[in-house]
Amino acid sequence: MIPGVRLVVLGKQGAGKGTQCVRLSHHYVVPHVSTGDMLRGEVKSKTPLGLRAQSLMDQGELIPDDMVMEMVGARLSERDTRGRGFVLDGCPRTTTQAERLEDIVHPFGVDLVVNLEVPTSLVMKRLASRRVCVDCGANYSTAAPPMVNWTCDVCGGEVVQREDDTEEAIQRRLDLYEKQTAPLIEWYDDRDKLVHINGTGSPDSVTRRVVGAIDAQRQARRPSVP
Ligand code: ADP
16 A cells, blocks of 8 residues: 655645646545645635635735634644645745644654746746636646636536736735745755755656655665664
């Protein structure tokens, strides 16, 4: 049986985090925990959290740390994530969130933090052409649309451009990423958790690189047999 994993995936908007996280969650048979998807679900259901988050999300601003980490803490305390692990997508976004995450996953900790590296010029292009399913979050692009009339191939939902994929909001999110999220790379590097992965190329080749890095890390940490 393939062992589970406790994985955090970092990378700027459009680096392919969502796509890779879905694949990795299937590979390791652990839940894909995406804070963006969870927050969009809250907005759609008009919960108190969703009502507070909506305008911040539309403008490309971050949701306050307390609100996000309460939601993440609840999800990561459930039996499935506590037992086999998770692929965490979109969190942490600040060092405060990273510190809170350590408390949440105590005593197991996080196994590995993957930093998906893609040049900004490429992510700008990817985001401008990105289209997503409003129901299941599956990703498409203007170059690779669903088979039938912007109807999701996976669930039949409507495939649209995200409210925050306007040029202005994309720029704002990339600026925030540099300011608040990029320092996390150093934070995790200092804790010897970080691996850099080239995020360019086909989705298959990127998945192979990530799985290879996780396997290599497991091999390295396995106690040697005398
Ligand atoms: P992207 O990576 O393209 O910004 P996400 O789907 O990960 O897309 O997130 C969408 C929005 O949800 C963010 O712009 C932000 O407003 C909010 N969000 C998601 N995760 C977090 C987080 N960990 N902390 C604060 N805000 C978050």
